[in-house]
Amino acid sequence: ELKVEQNPLFLSMQEGKNYTIYCNYSTTSDRLYWYRQDPGKSLESLFVLLSNGAVKQEGRLMASLDTKARLSTLHITAAVHDLSATYFCAVDMSSNYKLTFGKGTLLTVNP
Amino acid sequence: EPEVTQTPSHQVTQMGQEVILRCVPISNHLYFYWYRQILGQKVEFLVSFYNNEISEKSEIFDDQFSVERPDGSNFTLKIRSTKLEDSAMYFCASRLTGGYNSPLHFGNGTRLTVT
Numbered sequence: 001e002l003k004v005e006q007n008p009l010f011l012s013m014q015e016g017k018n019y020t021i022y023c024n025y026s027t028t029s030d031r032l033y034w035y036r037q038d039p040g041k042s043l044e045s046l047f048v049l050l051s052n053g054a055v056k057q058e059g060r061l062m063a064s065l066d067t068k069a070r071l072s073t074l075h076i077t078a079a080v081h082d083l084s085a086t087y088f089c090a091v092d093m094s095s096n097y098k099l100t101f102g103k104g105t106l107l108t109v110n111p
Numbered sequence: 112e113p114e115v116t117q118t119p120s121h122q123v124t125q126m127g128q129e130v131i132l133r134c135v136p137i138s139n140h141l142y143f144y145w146y147r148q149i150l151g152q153k154v155e156f157l158v159s160f161y162n163n164e165i166s167e168k169s170e171i172f173d174d175q176f177s178v179e180r181p182d183g184s185n186f187t188l189k190i191r192s193t194k195l196e197d198s199a200m201y202f203c204a205s206r207l208t209g210g211y212n213s214p215l216h217f218g219n220g221t222r223l224t225v226t
Contacts, residue, residue, distance in 0.1 A: 031211050042202060043154065045214040088154065096167050097144065097206065097215055101154040 002027045004091050006102035013079050014110055021105045023072040023089035031092040032072045033099065034063050036085045043088065047074075079109045113137045115218035117203050123224045124193055132188045132221045134203030143186045144204040144215065145178065147171070154202070160186065161209075193225045 003026040013019050023032070030051055035043040047056045049065035049072060056063050060083065062075045072089055086106045090099040116135040124130050136143050145157040159166040160178055177189045186205075190197055200222050204215045 033214070042217040042219045043215075045216070048212055048214055050211050090154070092211070094167060095209075095211075096159050097142070098156050098159060098167050098169075099146075099154075099215075100156070103153045 002100045004102040012108045021074040025091045033090045035088045117218035121222045134186045136205030140205035142206045146202045147199040149199045198225045
């Protein structure tokens with residue numbers, strides 16, 4: 001059974017600081033996705049990572065994938081309050097977007 | 112920007128009742144999904160649907176659940192006899208193609224409360 005573990009589960013950080021969220025998974029896969037969820041809202045696709053060594057950046061967020069280590073990271077640079085949300089990683093073991101999600105990281109950025 | 116639309120946003124039902132959750136996927140999308148999220152927990156896959164049939168389903172998606180695309184625009188999830196543990200946020204999602212680079216677009220969800 002595929003297990004996807006994120007850490008930390010809760011992250012409180014100051015504006016302007018950098019931090020990294022980690023996503024480990026238990027079975028080989030080269031398809032990993034990051035989503036953002038605001039309270040009471042839907043899931044917004046942030047990054048699609050499809051190969052070993054993939055790195056994608058959007059604004060203050062950068063995601064990477066190391067399939068050998070079964071690890072993806074979501075790096076936050078110079079955090080701002082608007083980044084406060086829950087971030088999920090999800091792994092696809094099928095060819096059909098049958099995603100297995102991590103528990104999510106609740107990020108709070110304080111002024 | 113086109114979006115996935117779900118109705119109702121909140122549904123309350125009594126245990127044992129049938130509920131139908133409705134979704135209108137993005138119009139030219141071909142692949143459809145239901146996921147659910149129990150309050151405070153992780154998002155779980157329920158079922159995928161393509162070409163008018165179920166492609167894959169999870170262990171959660173037992174005989175109490177069914178999906179249907181009754182016309183060219185709607186995609187529904189039916190729970191035949193609801194249980195307390197069915198209380199969750201149900202997300203419909205769609206995507207354009209079968210390619211891995213075709214991301215899932217999620218709706219805003221229907222919060223189902225079973226009393």
